[in-house]
Amino acid sequence: MLFEPPQRLVRALGEAYPDVAADWLGQVPELAEEAVSRRKLAVERVQNPGGRSSLVVLVRQQDGTPAALKIAPEAAGPALERAALAHWNGWGAVQLLDTDTDTGADTGADGAAGAGELHLERLHSEVSLRSLPEAKALLEAAGIVRRLWIEPPPDHVFETVAERTARQTAAMRSADPALAPLVEAALAARDELTASADEFLLLHGNFRQGKVLAGDRAPWLAVGPDPLVGERAYDLARLVRDRVEDLVASAGGTSATRRRVNRLADSLDVDRARLHGWTLFRAVESGVRATAAGRHQDAELLLEFAAWL
Numbered sequence: 001m002l003f004e005p006p007q008r009l010v011r012a013l014g015e016a017y018p019d020v021a022a023d024w025l026g027q028v029p030e031l032a033e034e035a036v037s038r039r040k041l042a043v044e045r046v047q048n049p050g051g052r053s054s055l056v057v058l059v060r061q062q063d064g065t066p067a068a069l070k071i072a073p074e075a076a077g078p079a080l081e082r083a084a085l086a087h088w089n090g091w092g093a094v095q096l097l098d099t100d101t102d103t104g105a106d107t108g109a110d111g112a113a114g115a116g117e118l119h120l121e122r123l124h125s126e127v128s129l130r131s132l133p134e135a136k137a138l139l140e141a142a143g144i145v146r147r148l149w150i151e152p153p154p155d156h157v158f159e160t161v162a163e164r165t166a167r168q169t170a171a172m173r174s175a176d177p178a179l180a181p182l183v184e185a186a187l188a189a190r191d192e193l194t195a196s197a198d199e200f201l202l203l204h205g206n207f208r209q210g211k212v213l214a215g216d217r218a219p220w221l222a223v224g225p226d227p228l229v230g231e232r233a234y235d236l237a238r239l240v241r242d243r244v245e246d247l248v249a250s251a252g253g254t255s256a257t258r259r260r261v262n263r264l265a266d267s268l269d270v271d272r273a274r275l276h277g278w279t280l281f282r283a284v285e286s287g288v289r290a291t292a293a294g295r296h297q298d299a300e301l302l303l304e305f306a307a308w309l
Helices: 007-016 023-037 077-087 134-148 161-174 177-195 233-240 244-249 254-269 272-292 294-306
Strands: 044-047 055-060 065-072 117-121 126-128 201-203 212-214 220-222 228-229
Touching: 007 077, 023 055, 044 254, 077 117, 077 201, 117 220, 117 244, 134 212, 134 220, 134 233, 134 254, 161 177, 161 228, 177 272, 201 233, 220 244, 233 272, 244 254, 244 294, 254 272, 254 294, 272 294
Parallel strands: none
Antiparallel strands: 044 055, 055 065, 065 117, 126 212, 201 228, 212 220
């Protein structure tokens, strides 16, 4: 099948959006064919393994320019991703190649096909910051994420850090009682941080080394935002635990983790204590979520990392 979803996408959507995944995946070939035809694109191939929340089709435009077409279910927030990419307009992030009127959002099945499409410049998906040595990767990542932290549009519809993390706390409170001390520490940190927040910038929301790809227009560009509005420390917290498996396997993992927190905070003029708190919350939240999904190895790594903070 020309537009067959990769297995990684099938598994990830089933975990994240169990209520809609099967139906949407069944519609993917038709949605992709319609989107390609409407834009008069030439299909090269489906990117495999591709993303965890969307089908990515490598295409060429009518003038032969390489591009990518990303097709995602509404639950994955493609409209918010589109809004963030449009606001960044290629500054530190992948360039959106079409406008709202180009998507054909009112065409297709139930008017929904175009709404879940993103027509993007082609990056080198096989080369992310994870291909670099750790110190160099963190340096490049810091330079990219700094560009993304800008004022949101005045009429934006992005949720805030406080709103997103409030939704996550219910699942954390129902976690295994053995995790209670760690969960309570993470929730206490979250409450203190949201109560004292005074930054409301546009954030990537899922920023890490694997979300920064090599490009032609610029050496490195961010992709795949899960955008929201809030403080920089929240966005930086996910980057702190990059290559967590290496940290956990090293003899000095605890001290290396704390040095990384301090180094990243200082390099981006972010308060160390706030970065520490958000790193703790996000690691515990991810660990609890991984446990619930049966990804026990991931959960063990994340929770051990959190215990070091």
